[in-house]
Amino acid sequence: MCSAIILYMKIRKDRKLFYYITAALTILIVILVAYICVAEKAVAPTDTNASKQSEKTDPQKFNKTRYSIDEPGSPWWIVSKNRPLTEGYLPPDLVTPNVSLNTTKSASENTLRRDTAAALEKLFAAAKLAGIDYMLASGYRSETLQASYYNNYVAKSGQAEADRYSARPGTSEHQTGMALDVATIDRRHYLDQAFGEDPGGIWLASHAHEYGFIVRYQKDKEPMTGYMYEPWHIRYVGTDLAKKLYSDSQTMEEFFGLYFSIGPN
Numbered sequence: 001m002c003s004a005i006i007l008y009m010k011i012r013k014d015r016k017l018f019y020y021i022t023a024a025l026t027i028l029i030v031i032l033v034a035y036i037c038v039a040e041k042a043v044a045p046t047d048t049n050a051s052k053q054s055e056k057t058d059p060q061k062f063n064k065t066r067y068s069i070d071e072p073g074s075p076w077w078i079v080s081k082n083r084p085l086t087e088g089y090l091p092p093d094l095v096t097p098n099v100s101l102n103t104t105k106s107a108s109e110n111t112l113r114r115d116t117a118a119a120l121e122k123l124f125a126a127a128k129l130a131g132i133d134y135m136l137a138s139g140y141r142s143e144t145l146q147a148s149y150y151n152n153y154v155a156k157s158g159q160a161e162a163d164r165y166s167a168r169p170g171t172s173e174h175q176t177g178m179a180l181d182v183a184t185i186d187r188r189h190y191l192d193q194a195f196g197e198d199p200g201g202i203w204l205a206s207h208a209h210e211y212g213f214i215v216r217y218q219k220d221k222e223p224m225t226g227y228m229y230e231p232w233h234i235r236y237v238g239t240d241l242a243k244k245l246y247s248d249s250q251t252m253e254e255f256f257g258l259y260f261s262i263g264p265n
């Protein structure tokens with residue numbers, strides 16, 4: 001310590017040496033700071049890549065809150081027996097898709113919301129290339145139309161049985177304009193569970209998700225969805241969610257944690 005003070009005093013006396021040493025120390029500090037900055041930059045991109053990579057491979061990263069499941073008209077809107085539509089709900093952008101239509105139904109029942117219609121055109125075009133000719137069997141249904149269907153089914157099968165396959169007015173997914181029934185144009189196993197074992201039903205179950213649709217009422221999922229197996233009924237939810245539900249073999253109710261309160265009547 002003592003010798004350092006003596007050295008400092010000597011340097012103070014020699015002004016030229018004092019300036020040289022101060023300049024040398026300044027250069028040394030600048031080099032040190034520059035080195036630290038460069039080293040940090042070299043490390044940073046590796047960290048970013050690593051986090052991007054983990055987002056890609058980690059299935060937990062699916063953003064379940066991207067769209068609302070409660071808001072009318074949302075792509076992920078869940079409508080079911082205990083999640084009725086808002087009273088008198090009318091989809092804002094119904095159009096007639098450019099596909100084979102069901103000539104026994106009204107013009108209104110052959111409509112769907114714009115995005116759903118566009119996706120359906122792509123789905124049916126892909127099916128055609130695979131040798132399957134589909135038609136839109138039933139699309140949008142108003143509350144009044146659903147009421148007439150439901151009342152007919154109740155008269156035919158009784159209320160308990162009708163509730164397993166037909167929605168009470170005001171609770172039908174068809175009223176959203178984002179759900180529809182599919183049949184082949186030869187009407188083989190038309191709206192019948194045997195459709196699921198037919199080439200038309202098998203192709204639909206294997207490819208609907210690629211175009212943003214899910215087979216909404218799956219086999220053995222009645223306690224979760226509240227409806228019996230309907231291999232012909234598909235719902236548009238967009239490709240991200242459709243692919244996710246397909247790969248996880250889950251219903252919307254399971255995926256969003258709602259199924260505890262839903263069951264057949």
Ligand SMILES: [Zn+2]
Binds near residue numbers: 174180181233234
């Ligand atoms: Zn349906």
